[in-house]
Amino acid sequence: ETVLTQSPATLSLSPGERVTLSCRASQNVDTYLAWYQQKPGQPPRLLIYDSSNRAAGIPARFSGSGSGTDFSLTITSLEPEDFAVYYCQQRDNRPFTFGQGTKLEI
Amino acid sequence: EVQLVESGGGLVQPGGSLRLSCVASGFTFDNYWMSWVRQAPGKGLEWVANIRQEGGEKYYVDSVKGRFTISRDNAKNSLDLQMDSLRPEDTAVYYCARRGASPDYWGQGTLVTVSS
Numbered sequence: 001e002t003v004l005t006q007s008p009a010t011l012s013l014s015p016g017e018r019v020t021l022s023c024r025a026s027q028n029v030d031t032y033l034a035w036y037q038q039k040p041g042q043p044p045r046l047l048i049y050d051s052s053n054r055a056a057g058i059p060a061r062f063s064g065s066g067s068g069t070d071f072s073l074t075i076t077s078l079e080p081e082d083f084a085v086y087y088c089q090q091r092d093n094r095p096f097t098f099g100q101g102t103k104l105e106i
Numbered sequence: 107e108v109q110l111v112e113s114g115g116g117l118v119q120p121g122g123s124l125r126l127s128c129v130a131s132g133f134t135f136d137n138y139w140m141s142w143v144r145q146a147p148g149k150g151l152e153w154v155a156n157i158r159q160e161g162g163e164k165y166y167v168d169s170v171k172g173r174f175t176i177s178r179d180n181a182k183n184s185l186d187l188q189m190d191s192l193r194p195e196d197t198a199v200y201y202c203a204r205r206g207a208s209p210d211y212w213g214q215g216t217l218v219t220v221s222s
Contacts, residue, residue: 032208046210046211095168099150
């Protein structure tokens with residue numbers, strides 16, 4: 001099973017700041033990595049798929065990069081609605097696994 | 107508009123069974139793999155199972171193999187998850203999601219609580 005490790009667990013930031021979240025895979029997942037955003041009481045929302053492709057309707061301030069075992073999600077200028085939990089997920093091999101999440105808080 | 111609506115959750119005793127259902131609308135259901143993903147209270151996400159468009163291919167996370175069965179009825183645009191031999195650690199919100207690998211649309215989820 002591919003283990004995804006996200007860092008840091010929690011980040012305290014302010015609106016307008018730039019942030020980069022990290023996701024490291026225990027084995028090569030090529031570029032088959034996605035990022036999700038989840039707010040309390042809501043289902044996850046797909047942000048990025050296959051490492052760097054923005055999902056439909058996702059603002060350009062969200063971008064993803066990486067391949068192999070090291071990936072990142074960057075938000076160029078935080079908006080108030082961006083404070084949430086972010087998960088990475090790999091689809092290179094079964095079972096498809098998620099990271100433990102990074103909480104972005106004000 | 108894509109919509110996924112889950113139902114069937116509730117309180118069940120350990121060892122019991124429950125059947126979850128998901129009704130899809132707003133897209134051509136039989137064009138997509140479908141998935142179930144769960145989230146224990148206050149915890150992260152765990153992929154549970156997925157099923158190919160025609161239902162001939164199914165995959166499960168090891169912890170539910172032999173206990174859970176995913177199925178679909180393309181004529182009714184519905185996805186099911188039959189859960190048997192339930193354990194307390196199966197307590198979670200269960201989400202129905204479109205696509206088998208990196209789901210792009212998710213339902214609001216249905217809560218399953220396994221407790222005596």
